[in-house]
Amino acid sequence: xEVGKSITRVDAFDKVTGRTKYTDDLCxxxxxxxxxxxxxxxxxxxxxxxxxxxxxxxxxVKIVTCFDLGQYRNYFPxxxxxxSTDVSHQDVADRLLLTDEVKFYGDDVAxxxxxxxxxxxxxxxxxxxxxxxxxxxxxxLEAMKDGAPQIHKDYPNNIxxxxxxxxxxYAEAIKEEGLTVVDRWYNTEPVQHCHIENFICYAxxxxxxxxxxxxxQIPHIARxxxxxxxxxxxxxxRVIKPYIGGGFGNKQDILYEPLCAFLSLQVGGHLVKxxxxxxxxxxxxxxxxxxKFHIISHVRKDGTYAARKIEAFSNQGAYxxxxxxxxxxxxxxxxxxxxxxxxxxxxxxVFTNRPVAGAMRGYGIPQAMFAVESHTEDVAKIMGxxxxxxxxxxxxxxxxxxxxxxxxxxxDTFRQCIEKGKAYMDYDxxxxxxxxxxxxxxxxxxxxxxxxNTAVWPISLESSSSRMVLNQDGSVTLQLxxxxxxxxxxxxxxxxxxxxxGISTDEVHVVSNQDTDITPFGTGSYASRQTYVGGFSIAKTxxxxxxxxxxxxxxxxxxxxxxxxxxxxxxxxxxDNRELISLRDLATEALYSLSDSRHITAESTAQIKSNAYSxxxxxxxxxxxxxxxxxxxTKIINVHDCxxxxxxxxxxxxxxxxxxxxIGYALSEVQLVDKKTGKVLNDNLLDYKLSTCMDxxxxxxxxxxxxxxxxxxxxxxxGEPPVCPxxxxxxxxxxxxxGVGVNELxxxxxxxxxxxxxxxxxx
Amino acid sequence: xxxxxYKLVSCTINGxxxxxxxxxxxxxxxxxxxxxxxxxxxxxxxxxxxxxxNVLINGEAFNxxxxxxxxxxxxxxxxxEGLMGPNGEISDLQQAFIDEAAIQCGFCTPxxxxxxxxxxxxxxxxxxxxxxxxxxxxxxxxxxYENILVAVEKTMKKRLxxx
Numbered sequence: 001x002e003v004g005k006s007i008t009r010v011d012a013f014d015k016v017t018g019r020t021k022y023t024d025d026l027c028x029x030x031x032x033x034x035x036x037x038x039x040x041x042x043x044x045x046x047x048x049x050x051x052x053x054x055x056x057x058x059x060x061v062k063i064v065t066c067f068d069l070g071q072y073r074n075y076f077p078x079x080x081x082x083x084s085t086d087v088s089h090q091d092v093a094d095r096l097l098l099t100d101e102v103k104f105y106g107d108d109v110a111x112x113x114x115x116x117x118x119x120x121x122x123x124x125x126x127x128x129x130x131x132x133x134x135x136x137x138x139x140x141l142e143a144m145k146d147g148a149p150q151i152h153k154d155y156p157n158n159i160x161x162x163x164x165x166x167x168x169x170y171a172e173a174i175k176e177e178g179l180t181v182v183d184r185w186y187n188t189e190p191v192q193h194c195h196i197e198n199f200i201c202y203a204x205x206x207x208x209x210x211x212x213x214x215x216x217q218i219p220h221i222a223r224x225x226x227x228x229x230x231x232x233x234x235x236x237x238r239v240i241k242p243y244i245g246g247g248f249g250n251k252q253d254i255l256y257e258p259l260c261a262f263l264s265l266q267v268g269g270h271l272v273k274x275x276x277x278x279x280x281x282x283x284x285x286x287x288x289x290x291x292k293f294h295i296i297s298h299v300r301k302d303g304t305y306a307a308r309k310i311e312a313f314s315n316q317g318a319y320x321x322x323x324x325x326x327x328x329x330x331x332x333x334x335x336x337x338x339x340x341x342x343x344x345x346x347x348x349x350v351f352t353n354r355p356v357a358g359a360m361r362g363y364g365i366p367q368a369m370f371a372v373e374s375h376t377e378d379v380a381k382i383m384g385x386x387x388x389x390x391x392x393x394x395x396x397x398x399x400x401x402x403x404x405x406x407x408x409x410x411x412d413t414f415r416q417c418i419e420k421g422k423a424y425m426d427y428d429x430x431x432x433x434x435x436x437x438x439x440x441x442x443x444x445x446x447x448x449x450x451x452x453n454t455a456v457w458p459i460s461l462e463s464s465s466s467r468m469v470l471n472q473d474g475s476v477t478l479q480l481x482x483x484x485x486x487x488x489x490x491x492x493x494x495x496x497x498x499x500x501x502g503i504s505t506d507e508v509h510v511v512s513n514q515d516t517d518i519t520p521f522g523t524g525s526y527a528s529r530q531t532y533v534g535g536f537s538i539a540k541t542x543x544x545x546x547x548x549x550x551x552x553x554x555x556x557x558x559x560x561x562x563x564x565x566x567x568x569x570x571x572x573x574x575x576d577n578r579e580l581i582s583l584r585d586l587a588t589e590a591l592y593s594l595s596d597s598r599h600i601t602a603e604s605t606a607q608i609k610s611n612a613y614s615x616x617x618x619x620x621x622x623x624x625x626x627x628x629x630x631x632x633x634t635k636i637i638n639v640h641d642c643x644x645x646x647x648x649x650x651x652x653x654x655x656x657x658x659x660x661x662x663i664g665y666a667l668s669e670v671q672l673v674d675k676k677t678g679k680v681l682n683d684n685l686l687d688y689k690l691s692t693c694m695d696x697x698x699x700x701x702x703x704x705x706x707x708x709x710x711x712x713x714x715x716x717x718x719g720e721p722p723v724c725p726x727x728x729x730x731x732x733x734x735x736x737x738x739g740v741g742v743n744e745l746x747x748x749x750x751x752x753x754x755x756x757x758x759x760x761x762x763x
Numbered sequence: 764x765x766x767x768x769y770k771l772v773s774c775t776i777n778g779x780x781x782x783x784x785x786x787x788x789x790x791x792x793x794x795x796x797x798x799x800x801x802x803x804x805x806x807x808x809x810x811x812x813x814x815x816x817n818v819l820i821n822g823e824a825f826n827x828x829x830x831x832x833x834x835x836x837x838x839x840x841x842x843x844e845g846l847m848g849p850n851g852e853i854s855d856l857q858q859a860f861i862d863e864a865a866i867q868c869g870f871c872t873p874x875x876x877x878x879x880x881x882x883x884x885x886x887x888x889x890x891x892x893x894x895x896x897x898x899x900x901x902x903x904x905x906x907x908y909e910n911i912l913v914a915v916e917k918t919m920k921k922r923l924x925x926x
């Protein structure tokens with residue numbers, strides 16, 4: 001069995017010796033350097049760009065402004081979604097390579113191409129841009145008001161999209177006698193992905209085609225978008241993805257691949273490198289959406305819901321990017337986590353003059369879970385029901401099936417996850433011990449549950465292709481369009497291929513880098529899709545390869561495929577397990593046979609028309625110093641049911657990383673924007689408070705391995721889920737310590753001060 | 764290019780005496796990456812915030828992005844590439860990073876390994892809390908630091924012969 005083993009990552013040795021090549025490591029030293037002139041206003045029109053002084057600087061090759069686009073002035077979408085041939089389902093195309101219509105502080109107005117970085121930076125400072133300034137709006141509710149600054153035409157009140165959901169009859173249901181109404185607002189703020197490798201790409205022309213090497217999660221999607229942006233045939237674009245230093249969704253967007261390709265074409269196809277600084281990564285890439293939620297619950301005395309309502313207001317920032325998909329995902333989660341007969345919901349995604357929000361690990365669910373699970377705790381408290389009892393009474397029950405996704409909750413999984421979390425926390429005893437605290441420092445335990453989908457079907461296409469080649473020595477080379485971005489995908493893919501082929505994982509050579517000229521089509525790393533979706537493709541291709549191998553074994557051994565198989569790299573006769581020939585000997589003979597030479601390969605596409613619920617919960621214990629308004633996380637566990645684990649050690653590692661991101665989301669991270677100017681105030685890793693190893697307690701992880709029936713390997717999503725329940729668990733722990741529910745992220749001292757002061761905790 | 768001037772920088776890099784003319788404005792990161800193609804030295808912020816460019820200078824860990832290349836004159840510099848033995852052997856610490864699944868995207872790994880090398884070379888026994896503080900100059904977004912700490916602690920204890 002290769003699946004289910006904690007084998008070492010296939011790329012671990014190269015990474016720990018520093019020989020793994022990332023984009024910048026591969027770029028030739030002769031590359032021109034491109035730098036972007038970012039706007040110094042958040043909203044307005046570029047009247048002129050004076051490049052005369054900049055052009056005199058030695059080493060400057062060319063300066064291109066928003067007025068020089070010519071044939072390349074094409075509006076294009078940037079979201080890393082699979083393309084839809086249905087026009088109504090396509091992403092909003094609202095970006096230009098460079099723009100004269102500034103919509104956020106840091107918008108791309110012009111670009112410098114220089115022989116070196118120093119000259120490029122000098123030129124940036126010498127370029128003078130003249131603007132006509134418009135009023136700025138950064139708050140989502142302000143932006144929706146009549147008379148607010150209009151950011152995109154054709155979107156009245158700046159609403160990019162509004163969707164609703166309705167079940168039963170909310171208006172009637174709330175008339176029921178004896179209901180308790182809990183009506184609360186919750187706020188989440190934008191945060192940034194902070195992958196340690198900033199976005200970088202380089203481009204060069206070969207013949208009439210353009211090649212872009214980019215730090216991206218989605219090479220095949222990047223190819224399409226570069227084609228759209230440049231108005232050239234998609235086949236004229238080649239995208240190569242080397243190893244990348246993290247992505248977390250920021251690189252599930254098309255960032256500067258099209259601009260870099262365009263700039264290369266402006267200098268005759270010369271090699272041009274565009275390397276974002278950390279500061280640019282903060283203000284000119286993407287962020288998580290800040291979403292404000294309004295939840296109203298009508299609760300019966302027995303602790304069941306009579307009716308519920310949710311409103312979500314998602315701050316899109318300046319451009320559509322992934323747009324409403326994020327808020328819509330949160331809205332869709334609401335009636336499924338705690339099913340209720342009468343539900344109403346509305347989600348709005350609204351343009352503002354903030355930096356652009358896009359995909360980020362969890363895709364709307366960390367925001368929604370903060371609101372929903374904070375609210376759940378609030379309701380339980382008001383109803384006087386222990387919060388876990390209240391949850392178990394109302395959580396999605398075993399057997400629940402969603403009408404849209406067709407996802408099904410096959411097991412009593414929430415109870416199993418919660419029991420495991422409780423045991424680790426010694427929950428019942430601790431809660432009792434902590435029930436009568438007074439004094440300045442108090443401890444509390446909180447928890448939160450969540451569910452998450454796997455992949456994007458039925459909203460979008462789910463398709464994955466793979467290729468396998470039998471080498472002369474019986475080893476197998478594996479290629480997929482799905483990408484390794486640090487999560488360990490290559491290792492999981494290799495294990496799955498080995499499992500089906502009957503060989504060991506170290507006999508599978510996975511090609512880590514994608515090249516759209518060579519690699520089979522796959523849409524890439526997002527939606528926690530790859531292990532699930534890639535699994536179908538690997539199972540299918542490995543099955544085909546195996547068939548071809550057994551067909552050749554028939555020629556060599558006279559034993560037909562009906563009674564042969566591959567086990568431990570040997571062709572065996574299944575009737576008596578006799579070893580007939582080694583795969584190595586078969587492979588060598590197949591290629592070099594003078595009578596029947598064959599290159600044994602297989603390739604297939606698997607289209608997936610299913611999805612799967614992934615489940616879990618987080619328990620957190622915090623120590624709150626009330627006078628200092630400071631919460632310190634002292635103990636934490638995440639429990640996940642992501643089906644069968646392909647590689648338990650890597651699964652655990654992935655959960656720890658997600659928990660860390662969740663801890664930052666809860667306690668320290670926020671992208672601060674000046675309301676007047678729209679400028680990001682903390683665009684660096686000193687002022688933006690990413691967790692260090694001093695900010696965590698030990699991170700405990702646990703799994704419930706209920707096999708997912710729809711997956712050939714029994715697996716489902718794990719990449720994003722670990723972030724989802726952490727912030728509300730910590731928020732609830734603070735509430736259970738102090739009695740005060742803080743409804744706005746992040747839970748930093750200034751926010752705790754505001755709430756503690758209002759509650760009269762501070763003397 | 765205006766104001767450009769070069770200076771000869773002689774130093775020892777990964778045990779080998781080296782000498783090159785270097786732009787006086789270059790950081791040590793630039794010199795190591797561009798002039799010596801030691802690409803394990805990563806750029807994550809270029810202002811000393813993330814620790815990805817960490818190298819040992821005379822045995823002490825530095826963020827090479829905020830260390831001028833010309834300051835390397837006469838110094839003994841060790842990058843991650845220099846940890847590999849003549850026959851391709853890796854250090855016990857590197858092996859622990861592999862064994863403990865302390866690596867994900869790998870971009871912060873070189874910096875962590877170099878800092879941890881300095882920490883372990885001290886021969887001191889640190890508590891977990893002390894290790895957390897000593898490694899807190901390195902940012903990692905993938906791992907939550909958990910397995911990195913385990914790898915460093917286990918190697919430290921093994922070297923010191925304690926449990």
